[in-house]
Amino acid sequence: MMNTVTTDYEKTDIGNIQIAPEVIEIIAGLAAVEIQGVAGMSAGFVGGIAELLGRKNLSKGVKVNVGQREASVDVSVIIEFGVRIPELAGEVQRNVKRAIESMTGLHVVEVNVHIHDVHFKGTEKVEEEDITLRVK
Numbered sequence: 001m002m003n004t005v006t007t008d009y010e011k012t013d014i015g016n017i018q019i020a021p022e023v024i025e026i027i028a029g030l031a032a033v034e035i036q037g038v039a040g041m042s043a044g045f046v047g048g049i050a051e052l053l054g055r056k057n058l059s060k061g062v063k064v065n066v067g068q069r070e071a072s073v074d075v076s077v078i079i080e081f082g083v084r085i086p087e088l089a090g091e092v093q094r095n096v097k098r099a100i101e102s103m104t105g106l107h108v109v110e111v112n113v114h115i116h117d118v119h120f121k122g123t124e125k126v127e128e129e130d131i132t133l134r135v136k
Contacts, residue, residue: 019104021066024073025059028111031099032062032075035091037083039119042076071106073097076114080121089113
């Protein structure tokens with residue numbers, strides 16, 4: 001059985017409306033990667049290195065705790081090199097809160113942003129080109 005959230009205001013005359021916590025995780029992930037300077041979501045540290053999930057696994061790197069009317073969210077991201085971290089984290093917090101509240105009606109009491117790594121654009125492209133040249 002899937003764990004879902006049913007709040008009082010989601011009970012209607014013809015039935016209940018239920019939101020799976022995974023849906024809230026995806027909303028939070030989408031809202032986080034919308035912010036310029038976020039390279040992608042992070043699954044945490046694997047062997048001491050943060051794993052960049054990019055934009056494919058948006059619910060990974062997000063943890064939600066949901067009550068009847070409130071939610072708290074932890075978002076783990078990898079940022080682009082050169083961004084101001086406090087400003088970026090604040091934008092992520094505001095966007096995640098806004099998205100969850102507008103789409104679900106839940107009140108978001110906190111959004112914790114965890115920066116797991118810094119992504120260097122130029123370095124990764126060079127490495128990919130080097131690998132391609134060696135394979136040919």
